[in-house]
Amino acid sequence: MKDTVKPDGRGPKGSPAAPAVKRSRIQTRNRKLILDAALEVFSTHGFRGATLDQIATEAGLSKPNILYYFDGKEAIHVTLLNKLMETWLDPLEQLNPQGDPLDEILAYVRRKLDMAQAYPRESRLFANEILQGAPRMAPHLEARLKPLVDAKATLIADWAEAGRIAPVDPRHLIFSIWATTQHYADFEAQVNVLMPEGGVFPGAAGYLETMYRRMLTV
């Protein structure tokens, strides 16, 4: 019997992430089902706390069928993390050196808050990974996030230097933007206890705009 060929075109235990082969309709659909289910499960239980059975049930597929599409639990997690990284970097990448400094930063805050609202599961997946010491993401952080943050920190420092925003440590500014926006996704369970009235995001948007405006206005 010849080796089973997995739908992503890799042989058994193959590794390249890039889809070397065009996927069938069924493959496309089921991979999406699995990744969506896995996002749900990993983001609420963390990697070790999630089980393939949970993912299978959530996806409406059998466990062996899931392992037909992915090489294992870890491969699913890694796939999610890889996809996530680009999405996560995007709002910061959009910070425009040519724009008005205050507007740019406030727009960045806005984008991050919108993402926390639109993609809370992704935010929690990321939070879980970092909380646990970034075991599978550390290389990514080093290779992709760090250079981007370095570049944008320099940009913000230049803006401050030129007196176009108030003096500020760019890195701590970025940390505080991440922390305050992602908080509404990551700590949703707590926020919901303390602000029961529906729709916390409009208030959050107003608060954060005010805070960073007061922080950065010269």
Next chain:
Amino acid sequence: MKDTVKPDGRGPKGSPAAPAVKRSRIQTRNRKLILDAALEVFSTHGFRGATLDQIATEAGLSKPNILYYFDGKEAIHVTLLNKLMETWLDPLEQLNPQGDPLDEILAYVRRKLDMAQAYPRESRLFANEILQGAPRMAPHLEARLKPLVDAKATLIADWAEAGRIAPVDPRHLIFSIWATTQHYADFEAQVNVLMPEGGVFPGAAGYLETMYRRMLTV
């Protein structure tokens, strides 16, 4: 044979948290060892990701010996969470209605940041629990945290009303303080990648004081 009596004075599967019986030196020492080991393990892997074997190894005890001191994995986790809640509430409780509003809030920020630095594992234990939907802490949040936050939010609203600090939504202010301070503990793995130079906390303290001063100064 008579029922084995556990060292906390409860019979098998007993429940009261209060130590009904004074503990021996050995009990005190070993319970501490276990709780410390469990804090380490739970805070990095989450509840489901942690194993009794890990905790046992970390504590330097055997697994059955651990189950001699605690009714099970869940009981250890609950014990940690209960202890944690009081520690966690304390800095906010200290917010003094008689003090100068700006000073009081800045001191609160300072206390929270100091806690993130001194007790990062506790911060991550808490973050893990909330991330996963607060399954074992929701009652606590409702019963202890919510009343406190309500009270302090009213206090801050009064300060703003009286023009002693700039107008602000008190609850979002509190959220942002939690988010920005705990970020340095919870996302330590990421922070360390982006700010390799040792000692991020002095810079964080300076940044946060500046931010909340600018935010709240009338």
Next chain:
DNA sequence: TCGTCAATTTACCATTTGGTAAAAAACAAA
């Protein structure tokens, strides 16, 4: 120093979990 209770170890067990092999079913090109 002896006896008793506390503490610990040894030897297990049932379930859960990630994963596999191989057969069966569904599908698609001819």
Next chain:
DNA sequence: TTTGTTTTTTACCAAATGGTAAATTGACGA
């Protein structure tokens, strides 16, 4: 419809995991 391929199911397995029973060792007051 036939044939080769893709997809799914069935039936497993080995390791890990939470937990227990009972025997063994240790501490310590009378």
